[in-house]
Amino acid sequence: MENNKQDLMRAIQVKFPRLSKGQKLIAEYILKHYDKAAFMTAAKLGSSVGVSESTVVRFANELGFSGYPKLQKSLQELIKNKLTTVQRIELSNDFITQENALKGVLKADMENIRATLEKINHKTFEDVVNSLFKAKKIYIIGLRSSSALAEFLAFYLNLILDNVKVVAYGVSDIFEQIINVSEEDVLIGIGFPRYATRTIEALAFAKSRNADVVAITDSLLSPLAAKADYTLIAQSNMASFVDSLVAPLSVINALIIAVGLREKEKISRTFSTLESIWEEYQVYSYKDKNER
Template sequence: MEDNQDLIKLIQSKFQRMSKGQKLIAEFILKHYDKAAFMTASKLGNSVGVSESTVVRFADELGYNGYPKLQKALQELIKTKLTTIQRIELSSDFISEENALKNVLKADIDNIRGTLEKINSNTFEEVINRILKARRIYIMGLRSSTALADFLGFYLNLILDNVRVVNYGVSDAFEQLLRLDENDLFIGIGFPRYSSRTIEALRYAKNNGATAIALTDSLLSPLSADADYTLLAQSNMASFVDSLVAPLSVINALIIAVGLREKDKTSNTFEKLERIWDEQKVYAERDGFI
């Protein structure tokens, strides 16, 4: 069941052969697949008036090894399809004002845990090697991923001094990538809903011989399709706000790993920075300390 795009068609094709209870589940999913994607088997069963075991058998009927596999397929299906308005409506069903703090923190914990299970340590190490070998490093992330790109670019540039964050402003992204070639590296950061501009830029970098790295949520991501290396970070959230906790954690790991590889250079850089910060009073004094 790898092709999630065919899930709706699969349900429709099997509908006539399903039991009465399974048909109720199928009808609910076809009409409300955005909500069903975040329901437990028990909650889905209660919503349509069938038992939890009927929901599990429904997943088996579709060829999934348990309900969690079906749920994951539904979540993959809706990631790029929900508008912001739909996300707002969805979040109100699963997150209330009273439990927002607990639910969001729990979801982010789950995202960190899922990332730890998904990310490939060998790929991570190879990305570090490529970063250290690159002549120039270009980083691009738009929309909500802009903060991630800026954070990564800020710290990597302190360590390596050959990093450029590609912005979408006065000059076009492709003008900023004009001199990119096989000696360079491009890091594209994107999560649902994926920015088409970042996808195009990563593809451009790959076609011009640069090493293309994607930081995204799935190997099914359009960024991953053209990347030489993909770093996975889970970003599931039943909300209109994107969850960037796990992606930022992966970025922290990248920065720290690069800094440890370039330990002497990093120490010298921050010694100079500490003197500058002290002289320029960059940080506010507190209780007699700076």
């Protein structure tokens, strides 16, 4: 089943006459409220329309899905880049309350990491590491909520490789900052729903200059992935007004460590020097020297 609203909705409409009475209630609900249905469990969806959980599962099978989770994922793919922040707040109220916020969010983040471990391509990961070592210059762009990820990645890569530049909103336009990108360089774009337009355009620009383009995003269907030579998948599902960046940060941590493991001696020298500088200029709070 293609992750396309028109195809999925059309399939429901075509099947509608042959559905059971209970399944028709589910179909009508999804056709009207697919944005809400996408984040409901089978039991919750069934309860909302007055049918059993097993009826919801059979409905998914009737549409050609192997189970309800596949139908749910298809619905989520339709709407995750279209939801406004207000809609995300409304949806979050369906499964996260003040009473269960801590447990609900932590469990969702655990699931994101588990799904990322299953989806990410290990060979692609190694190819990205290799491309970073071959690059003359590494550009990193992540806008809006992804800017924190871009800064974090750049901070540590710069300690190891010395040739990293963050591309961000500022005095210069995005394109002015990457005007000299070439086939000798790598551009890493980080973006999750709702995808920042400028990030997508920056990846397209770098690709037109024959640079290696890396996307860190949530799906191979992401508009960033469409512009990339290498795509690292990190699941970020969170039906809330706050983006879930736990799994993306974990992938970025792995990338930094993989690069660092190839430059152990250099890192050791760098941090040895930094420790002396940090102590001399009191960058960090140190206890009495005898206690360290």
